[in-house]
Amino acid sequence: MTIDISPVTTSRTDSLAISCVYAEESRGVFEDCLSGASISSDVEISGSVDDNGGCITLRISVRFGYGGECARCLDPVSGSFDALIERTVITDPEIPEETDEDYVSAPDGKLDLDAVILEELLLTFPTKLLCSESCPGICPKCGRKKKDGECGCDKKEIDPRLKILEQLLEK
Ligand SMILES: [Zn+2]
Numbered sequence: 001m002t003i004d005i006s007p008v009t010t011s012r013t014d015s016l017a018i019s020c021v022y023a024e025e026s027r028g029v030f031e032d033c034l035s036g037a038s039i040s041s042d043v044e045i046s047g048s049v050d051d052n053g054g055c056i057t058l059r060i061s062v063r064f065g066y067g068g069e070c071a072r073c074l075d076p077v078s079g080s081f082d083a084l085i086e087r088t089v090i091t092d093p094e095i096p097e098e099t100d101e102d103y104v105s106a107p108d109g110k111l112d113l114d115a116v117i118l119e120e121l122l123l124t125f126p127t128k129l130l131c132s133e134s135c136p137g138i139c140p141k142c143g144r145k146k147k148d149g150e151c152g153c154d155k156k157e158i159d160p161r162l163k164i165l166e167q168l169l170e171k
């Protein structure tokens with residue numbers, strides 16, 4: 001969604017509270033950058049846009065719950081995402097290049113909140129969901145989850161190049 005922050009960019013006020021919710025019908029826009037996870041709650045945005053002597057700053061927190069599968073063992077994984085986003089708001093449509101600061105452009109006081117949140121998700125949402133950092137995954141032979149115990153498969157993983165060597169040695 002696009003929010004109107006023109007009261008701040010036109011100096012009619014120096015602080016504007018932001019509070020909005022992306023409910024089920026509108027939060028799908030974020031799921032493409034969630035590594036296969038789906039959002040299981042409303043996406044709640046709260047914060048403010050403030051003008052500190054001509055420097056306009058957007059500060060919002062983004063919160064939602066998500067669910068997905070462990071990338072190693074495929075067990076269901078759920079978690080919550082909570083991030084604080086801070087951007088310097090400029091009203092020029094062009095973002096200055098060669099800068100370390102995070103800028104967001106709001107021409108005519110219109111700020112594209114979706115774009116700000118998407119950018120943050122791409123940068124900070126885990127690229128792989130794991131049931132635990134140390135998840136041992138599944139046995140490549142029988143598919144049993146290793147955390148459920150030993151499956152008894154032959155663990156000797158033979159490198160295909162070594163396999164050729166082994167065949168030569170057997171002759
Ligand atoms: Zn796992």
Ligand SMILES: [Zn+2]
Nearest residue numbers: 139142151153
């Ligand atoms: Zn096995």
